[in-house]
Amino acid sequence: MKNIATLRSYKKIIKLPISARPQLNPDDVWVPDGYQVEVVAAGLSFPTGMGFAEDGSLYILEGGSTWPTRPALPPRILKMDSSGNVEVFAVETLGGPRGVTYHDGYIYVSYKGGYLARIVRYDVKTREREVLIEDIPSGGWHEPGGPVFSPVDGLMYFANGSVSQNGVNLPAGFTVDLAKHPHAHDIPGQDVTLTGNNVTTRDPLMPFPFLTETGPFKPFGTPAKKGEKVKGELWCTTGLWRSKPDGSDVELLAWGIRNPYGLAFSEDGELYASDNCLEEKGERAIAGDPDRIWHIRNVKSPHGSIKKPDWYGFPELRADGVPVWDERAKPEKGMPAEQLIEDLPEWAGPPVYLEKPHSAMTKMDFSRSDEFGFRGELFVTEWGTYAPLNSPHERDKDNGFQVARVDVKTGKAEVFLRNKQQNDPNRPKGGIERPVDCKFHPDGKSLYVLDFGHSPVTEGLVQAYGHTGVLWKITKK
Amino acid sequence: MSGTILIELDNDYLSGQLDIVEKWLEHTATAQYVLVDKLTKAVPNIEEPHIREAIEKMADANEHHTNGVEQLFSFIDRKQNQKSNQVLATVVEKLEEGLMRFQELLGGAVGSWQELHHLLLLNQQAMGAFAVVEQLGLSLGMKEIVDVSFSITHEKKMHQIILQEYMLEMAPISILYKENI
Numbered sequence: 001m002k003n004i005a006t007l008r009s010y011k012k013i014i015k016l017p018i019s020a021r022p023q024l025n026p027d028d029v030w031v032p033d034g035y036q037v038e039v040v041a042a043g044l045s046f047p048t049g050m051g052f053a054e055d056g057s058l059y060i061l062e063g064g065s066t067w068p069t070r071p072a073l074p075p076r077i078l079k080m081d082s083s084g085n086v087e088v089f090a091v092e093t094l095g096g097p098r099g100v101t102y103h104d105g106y107i108y109v110s111y112k113g114g115y116l117a118r119i120v121r122y123d124v125k126t127r128e129r130e131v132l133i134e135d136i137p138s139g140g141w142h143e144p145g146g147p148v149f150s151p152v153d154g155l156m157y158f159a160n161g162s163v164s165q166n167g168v169n170l171p172a173g174f175t176v177d178l179a180k181h182p183h184a185h186d187i188p189g190q191d192v193t194l195t196g197n198n199v200t201t202r203d204p205l206m207p208f209p210f211l212t213e214t215g216p217f218k219p220f221g222t223p224a225k226k227g228e229k230v231k232g233e234l235w236c237t238t239g240l241w242r243s244k245p246d247g248s249d250v251e252l253l254a255w256g257i258r259n260p261y262g263l264a265f266s267e268d269g270e271l272y273a274s275d276n277c278l279e280e281k282g283e284r285a286i287a288g289d290p291d292r293i294w295h296i297r298n299v300k301s302p303h304g305s306i307k308k309p310d311w312y313g314f315p316e317l318r319a320d321g322v323p324v325w326d327e328r329a330k331p332e333k334g335m336p337a338e339q340l341i342e343d344l345p346e347w348a349g350p351p352v353y354l355e356k357p358h359s360a361m362t363k364m365d366f367s368r369s370d371e372f373g374f375r376g377e378l379f380v381t382e383w384g385t386y387a388p389l390n391s392p393h394e395r396d397k398d399n400g401f402q403v404a405r406v407d408v409k410t411g412k413a414e415v416f417l418r419n420k421q422q423n424d425p426n427r428p429k430g431g432i433e434r435p436v437d438c439k440f441h442p443d444g445k446s447l448y449v450l451d452f453g454h455s456p457v458t459e460g461l462v463q464a465y466g467h468t469g470v471l472w473k474i475t476k477k
Numbered sequence: 478m479s480g481t482i483l484i485e486l487d488n489d490y491l492s493g494q495l496d497i498v499e500k501w502l503e504h505t506a507t508a509q510y511v512l513v514d515k516l517t518k519a520v521p522n523i524e525e526p527h528i529r530e531a532i533e534k535m536a537d538a539n540e541h542h543t544n545g546v547e548q549l550f551s552f553i554d555r556k557q558n559q560k561s562n563q564v565l566a567t568v569v570e571k572l573e574e575g576l577m578r579f580q581e582l583l584g585g586a587v588g589s590w591q592e593l594h595h596l597l598l599l600n601q602q603a604m605g606a607f608a609v610v611e612q613l614g615l616s617l618g619m620k621e622i623v624d625v626s627f628s629i630t631h632e633k634k635m636h637q638i639i640l641q642e643y644m645l646e647m648a649p650i651s652i653l654y655k656e657n658i
Contacts, residue, residue: 005490008480016483017491018618024481043484045616071612084482454618463623466616467485 004078006086013430014039020454020465025430026472030420035474037417040448041080044469045073049363049437050450053102053124056082056442059089060450060471061109064096067455068462069176072096077109077122090122090129098261099363103149103156103245108132110144110158115181117144117160119247132247135235136160139181140169145240145260145273152269155303156247157296159240159260159273162186166284167315167324167340168199169220178220185219189236189255189309190345192217196226197338201283216315216340224340238314240273240296242303253298254348256312260294262363262437264378271296272352272408274361274380275312278324279390285334291359292319292351293380293406310348316341319351333392352408353378358385359400363437367405369444372476378406379416379447381435386457403435403449417449417474432472446475491617495553498613498622505606506546506557510566511573512596512603513539519592525658528593528643535596535636542607542629549610552621573599590644590651590658597640604633 014024026037041060048063057079064075075096079089095113102108106121117136122129136144142161149156163169163177163184171178198213203221206212215224232255234241240254240263262274273296277289298306313319316339322328324337355361360383367374384400385391402418419431437450453468485491516536523529550557574595581591607630614622647658 005485005487007483007487009483010480014481014483016618017486017488019620020618039481041482041484043482043486045485071616073616078484080482084479086482086484461627463615465618465620465623467618 004086004088008084014042016042018465018467021433021468021470023430024470028420028429028431029417029472031417031474034477036477038473038475039470040084040473041086041471042469043467044078044450044453044471045466046464047436047450047452047469047471048097049099050439050448050471051100051102051107052439052442053107054442058439058448059100059102059107061097061100062469063098064092065113066096066452066464068464071464071466073466075111077107090127092120094118098144099146099158099263101146101148106245108147108149108156108245110147112138112144115139115184119147119156119158133158133243133250136239137163137184137187137235137237139163139184140177140186140237141165142259142276143261146263148263148265148271149245150242150269150271150299151265151267153303154245155242156245157240157242157253157263157265157271157299159257159263160237161257161259161261162238162314164216164315166278166282166286166337167216168214168284169218170199170214170283171201171204171220172282183219185222186217186238186315187236188217188230188232189239189252190232190311192230192232192345193342194224194226194228194230195339195342196224196228197340198223199283199335227342238312239309242299249304251304251306252309253306254294254296254310254312256314256345256348257294258314262361262380264364264366266366266376266378266408267368269299270408271299272364272378274364275319275351276360277357278315278318280331280357280392281334281390283335284337285331286318286324286329286337287331288322288329288357289318289324290320290357291355291361291382293353293355293361293364293378293408294349295352295408297348311345312348316344317347317349319349319354321347321349353406353411353413355382355404355413356396356399358387358391358396360384360386361400362435365439365447367440367447369440371444372440372447374405374416376407378408379438379440380404380406381438381449383434383436383452386462388459389457389462401432401434403438403447417472433468433470446473448473494617495555498553498610498617499550499555501606501609501613502546502549502553502555503557503562505549505603505610506559506562507566507569508599508603508606509539509543509546510563511570512599513543514566514570515592515596515599519589519596522589522592523658524589525647528647528658531639531643532596535639538632538636542603542633545607545625545629548625549622552619552625584652586648586651587655588651588657590647593640593644593647593658597637597644600633600636600640604630604637607633
């Protein structure tokens with residue numbers, strides 16, 4: 001056990017000794033009538049996810065190198081017991097923790113770092129660490145999802161996003177991903193034939209703007225050929241898998257999910273994945289793609305029976321089913337996209353819910369409690385937009401920065417939590433900044449919302465400040 | 478559970494962290510003084526008018542960067558040991574210059590081009606020091622540190638590109654033709 005410096009504040013409005021987030025005030029946060037907001041903890045550094053154990057202990061992940069990748073702070077798993085005592089449960093050296101769930105005496109954690117993402121479990125009593133899976137292709141833009149456990153079959157479900165932003169590795173992020181992982185690329189989950197369309201860009205490593213061609217499912221600078229076949233792999237990118245709890249008997253259920261950061265099971269065992277929209281920027285820019293929540297159909301098929309994984313559209317379809325080369329997807333900023341895959345697989349859409357582009361839906365949880373209310377509805381955190389970096393539209397600049405509750409049966413949603421004042425990613429007051437996860441307490445009385453902290457955006461940079469992460473709690477009065 | 482848990486936000490913890498930041502700022506100050514001193518000495522030795530103008534502008538910008546060091550100390554409510562840092566800078570400069578001149582001698586370089594070569598390395602050193610300050614400011618949630626150190630680092634990055642271009646452009650004149658630039 002490692003201790004961590006903590007202090008208690010008993011004031012409602014909390015003054016913090018950090019200029020990036022000087023004040024917390026629950027009164028700045030709007031929730032529906034009949035609910036109240038409290039601050040449970042402050043000072044977290046780049047929190048990325050959390051999960052409750054049955055006894056009410058809360059495991060909180062501090063993500064290490066996150067969004068942007070620097071500064072990196074120690075990638076830690078913090079444990080907060082039901083009395084509010086906080087300790088460092090584990091520190092991971094192989095990468096940054098992104099998702100955690102408790103199951104049958106263990107916590108299961110997904111990690112991102114290097115060319116591979118991993119699933120690791122820890123015995124909560126002995127703290128023994130065991131790497132279960134370390135084959136997930138990564139090294140690019142998007143994130144692992146889960147792990148979560150099905151209430152029906154007891155299997156572990158996990159996912160991982162794309163290496164590229166919009167289907168082709170481009171120099172937009174060269175200072176980070178292409179420089180660190182020049183060999184990383186997307187991998188399809190089933191065999192595909194390429195159109196031979198490539199994206200032409202500059203090569204930021206060359207002194208003159210030589211024209212460089214890059215194809216889909218290729219490292220930067222490697223073009224595709226017309227008619228070229230790319231073999232689908234079990235360990236693809238944009239995939240969603242299941243396995244036994246020890247990581248054995250892995251099966252691919254789905255691919256083509258761009259950034260499935262949030263996975264959640266409903267009480268009746270249906271699985272849903274959050275996913276983020278394609279971006280309107282750069283040399284393969286796509287306009288109007290909504291954020292979305294997918295229903296993962298293959299969950300109900302018996303384990304080991306999936307012959308062909310479902311395809312959810314990346315990198316060829318917007319979440320509303322519009323091909324990215326269609327007139328409706330033409331960007332206001334950047335170069336329009338072309339078709340990359342010759343014969344598209346059958347689409348597993350539409351999503352159960354479409355959200356505004358760049359809301360950046362992250363993790364989520366179903367209400368299972370009549371006492372809290374909204375039982376059966378999916379509560380989704382929305383990290384908030386990176387506009388103007390990823391969208392030229394003024395209308396996108398406030399998207400996200402809230403918690404929504406989604407009726408997955410009707411596709412309708414309502415805001416559950418947001419700041420009372422208009423969102424301003426660069427200067428909020430005492431309210432929320434960027435909600436990244438929400439989980440219901442096992443007692444069914446309250447919803448905990450994890451807030452990543454202060455992460456402002458300008459046209460030239462994104463920043464993230466340590467010690468600005470906050471854990472909020474919403475309780476029915 | 479009652480009250481809000483403040484993690485790594487208490488005075489003892491933060492004060493300890495700022496002690497560490499202070500040490501890095503002393504190092505940053507030293508790197509900056511070494512660079513400024515070298516810029517001052519280099520200007521009269523550069524004969525090519527465009528390069529000389531560029532180095533003069535760089536020297537002007539570095540006055541602002543040196544003031545930035547003072548600001549950074551004030552943000553953490555500390556004062557730098559300027560005299561000690563300047564003495565250390567003089568020693569470091571002599572040591573580094575000796576090493577670089579030895580390397581250039583072996584490589585066959587002569588004349589004022591060597592000033593550019595030294596400046597490239599010293600600017601890199603100072604730029605790296607300020608860039609680390611930015612990372613420390615981000616880590617500790619201190620916006621004012623980030624704002625100052627980012628703008629300095631950004632300007633030094635431009636200087637680095639200029640220095641690298643002129644250093645490479647003029648290298649054959651020094652190495653092959655054994656002439657001043």
